[in-house]
Every structure is written in structure tokens, then in C-alpha cells.
Amino acid sequence: MASEAIENYLKAIYSLSRESPTGEAGMKSIATMTGVTVGTASTMVKRMAAAKLVKYERFGGVRLTAKGDRAAIDVQRRHRLIETFLVQTLKLDWSIVHAEAERLEHAVSSAVLEALAIHLHHPCVDPHGDPIPDADGKTHVGRGAALATFAPGSRVRVARIADQRPAFLSFVAEHGLRPGAKAVVAATGSAAQSITVQATGCAAVTMAIAAAESIICETA
Amino acid sequence: MASEAIENYLKAIYSLSRESPTGEAGMKSIATMTGVTVGTASTMVKRMAAAKLVKYERFGGVRLTAKGDRAAIDVQRRHRLIETFLVQTLKLDWSIVHAEAERLEHAVSSAVLEALAIHLHHPCVDPHGDPIPDADGKTHVGRGAALATFAPGSRVRVARIADQRPAFLSFVAEHGLRPGAKAVVAATGSAAQSITVQATGCAAVTMAIAAAESIICETA
DNA sequence: CCACAAAGTTTGACGGTTCAAACTTACAAG
DNA sequence: CTTGTAAGTTTGAACCGTCAAACTTTGTGG
Ligand SMILES: [Mn+2]
Ligand SMILES: [Mn+2]
Ligand SMILES: [Mn+2]
Ligand SMILES: [Mn+2]
Secondary structure, eight states: OOOHHHHHHHHHHHHHHHTSTTSOBOHHHHHHHHTOOHHHHHHHHHHHHHTTSEEOOTTSOBEEOHHHHHHHHHHHHHHHHHHHHHHHTTOOOTTTHHHHHHHHTTTOOHHHHHHHHHHTTOOSBOTTSOBOOOTTSOOOOOOOEEGGGSOTTOEEEEEEEOOOOHHHHHHHHHTTOSTTOEEEEEEEETTTTEEEEEETTSOOEEEEHHHHTTEEEEEO | OOOHHHHHHHHHHHHHHHTSTTSOBOHHHHHHHHTSOHHHHHHHHHHHHHTTSEEOOTTSOBEEOHHHHHHHHHHHHHHHHHHHHHHHTTOOOTTTHHHHHHHHTTTOOHHHHHHHHHHTTOOSBOTTSOBOOOTTSOOOOOOOEEGGGSOTTOEEEEEEEOOOOHHHHHHHHHTTOSTTOEEEEEEEETTTTEEEEEETTSOOEEEEHHHHTTEEEEEO
């Protein structure tokens, strides 16, 4: 249906509007996220509007239509199932699978995708802890809060890592903080803007609050 | 490196020149195989010549350079490993995997490809019996002859099916003639242009000589 | 209220891939 | 030879996705 480029815009608009209070995405952020100039994003969004994938008016925010939303979720399902496959079946390192999935997500047919889902026993989260929508586009997942928000002494379970950069993912894994791991918040240095956390079986590690914002946890 | 379109031309030129006595491919056949008009093929071949992937002169045949040959073999390795994966790991029907691989072959990185090769234990033939080049582009495979060339009474082993059309592949599988199967040539009707063959454990089937040209066998 | 910065839009251009249609070349059959 | 046909080439146009650069709008701080 949608071209590879359009699918990438869809994902960007989807995730940007998800975390914007207005529920709309701005051209600047769409452009940044897709790695394109603002002029290009503007041009493409207009084209997507013509295809009824988004609604927007000049100088206003961009919002996915029901059709665009569904299409975005489909791409997300493909992306996350592929990541899961690359880690579980092919044993690739979780720090690099995001980039690989970024290309493959546009090449898998629904036949291959469903075979993949069966092969993996219909997983509901990907290697980073992100929820995998089911074939109908529905996602059932419990939330969580940034590690940064937990008080010293809290026992937590890592649920999700919200930063796909390989270096960050390697760092996180290095200290035992993969999704599913249990950890305890050892200390928070408010002046130092830091937090110290220890995963079970690992040495304690101190990181910036900003970094801890990307580690989503639940109370264990 | 090469675009998706160029990779498809490379494969077409590779296989066409392989089975041409001159070792060269004609524009018409390149166009037909890639599903494009001959004008387009002409344009693209000129561009490929500029990229040193092929050598040719106006109104002459097209031939891959060493670089083009290597690139074509790489695509072929990707295609065939992917087909093998789709059949073996994902349990997709061998009659449809060619079409799926046709898209995926352009999206797998070498990291994914090698992980795939390891996962499949470095297979050397794909589900259709076609040889899979190794990572260095080398292919080690024994030949065979068309089923059509065997005399009545011959005991053969099916080595390869040289026709990717789903209907033909389903027909072949239906009668037990997958690669690896043993069969005996029951009769040849030269007047009827037909051949009757029986795979072990299956009923005999009669098909046109033309069809039997696509079933490559070895003496069993 | 105004000026200015930030965000957004438009335009003209380019590379890639494709088509249709007009044209040219090569070649084989008479 | 001549000539008809099959093969190949060229050209002009289109669409996609992109950029740079000129331009417009919005909204905020002074
Ligand atoms: Mn992508
Ligand atoms: Mn992920
Ligand atoms: Mn292909
Ligand atoms: Mn094959």
C-alpha cells in the first residue's frame, strides 16, 4: 500500500502525536525524526493528506486519520515482530536490531509476518519492552514510570527501554537493566542530577537522571 | 550499494547470459524478465554500464563485468537463503516463497544474512534445488539433465525445479517430484509430446515434454 | 503593538525509474 | 540486393522523494 517513505512518516507522526499534549505532530519534529528537511516533510505531509492518511491545515498540527493510524500501527507491528525475531531466532544483539528492522519492516508481506508471529508464539513485547500490536492493531500492555521517578530503596522491574541508540542499549545491558530484570534504586543525588541503581546480580551503576528517563520500570 | 531496481536487472542479466550460447543477454529478454518496457531496459543498462556493472555496445549484447557478476551472485545468495528460511523456519509453502524473497532480498543486510546462514546451518541448495552461493560467491553443485531427456525405465533423483511459477511448483509437489525425490520414467509418448513419470510412493503422472524440461534430474 | 525568531510553505531543481511513441539498426528471406 | 520485421535506441513526459533557498505565518517578549 504505502511506500517505504510514507510508512516512515506514518511511524514518526504516530509516535510524535502520542507524546504531545495536543495529540498533534509538528513539521519540525516530523522532519527531524525522519531525517529530512522541513520543506520535504511539508511536501510529504500534504501528499499524505491527499491520500487521507493525515488531517491538517496549513500552519496547523498534523494528526493521523483512522486510516493513517491503522497503517502506522501495522508498521509498528512489523517492526517489533522483526526485532523480536532477529534477537530470538537469529541471535543478533538487541542494540543493533532496531536499525535492521527499520529496513525490513517495509519488505515483509502479511503472510510472512503472520508466519513470523506463529514462529515466535505471538510475543506481546519486543526486545526493548515495547508492546507489539496484535494482527487487529490492538495493544494490551501495562504502563510504567521512568526509573528517575522512583525513590531510593524502591524495588523495581525494568519494563521497557525507551531509547533505541545502540550505545545506550549496550550500556543498559552491561549493567543488567534489560526488560524483565529486577533492580533496586540505591540512591538519588539530586544535586548531581544522578541516580544509582543496582540490578540483581550486577554491580551498582550511577547515571544521569536524563538517562534514567529512558528506563521505564514498574514497582517489583 | 546497488538500488533495488538495479539488483533486479543484475539478476536478470546474470541468469539470461548463463543460458545463452553467446554468454550475453538481449534487451528484449532483460525487459521481459524484469517486467519493464524495452526502452526502460535500454536506459537502465546504459546506466549500469556507467556504473561499471555491465559492458555492452549499442545494438550489441549485454554482459556483466566482474563487479556486476559478483553483485548478481550476492543477490542470488540473499534470495535463496531467504527462500530456504521461509520454507524451513517459517513453514511457508515453497510455491510462494519466490515472490516473497523477491522483495526481501533487497532489504537484508549482510549481518542478517550471515545470521540466517548460521541459523540454517549453511544450506547449499534452496527449496527449489538451486545452489546457494557461499559468502565468497562460490557455488559447488553437481549438474543434472531435464527429465525430458531420460529414457523410459530410467530411475532418477529430482535435483532441481527450474520454474518458479506457483502453479507449476504446486503441481510438481502434488506428484511427489520435489528436489530429492526418487522417481522412475514410466513412458514417453513422442507423438503426444508427453512423458509419464512416477515418484516413489505416488501415482504416475503424465505431463508435456515442455513441462518436463523444468524438472532437472540425475540418474539415481 | 511590534519586531523578531521559530515554524511552516513554496518553488525550482535534481536523480531515479518508468512509460509511450517515434525513430534507427540489424538481419534474414525472397 | 531490397525490404520487412524484430530488436534496440532516443526522446519527452510523468511520478516519487529529496534538497536549498526564498518566502510567509505565527506567536511571544519587550
Ligand atoms: Mn523504516
Ligand atoms: Mn524495539
Ligand atoms: Mn527482487
Ligand atoms: Mn529458489
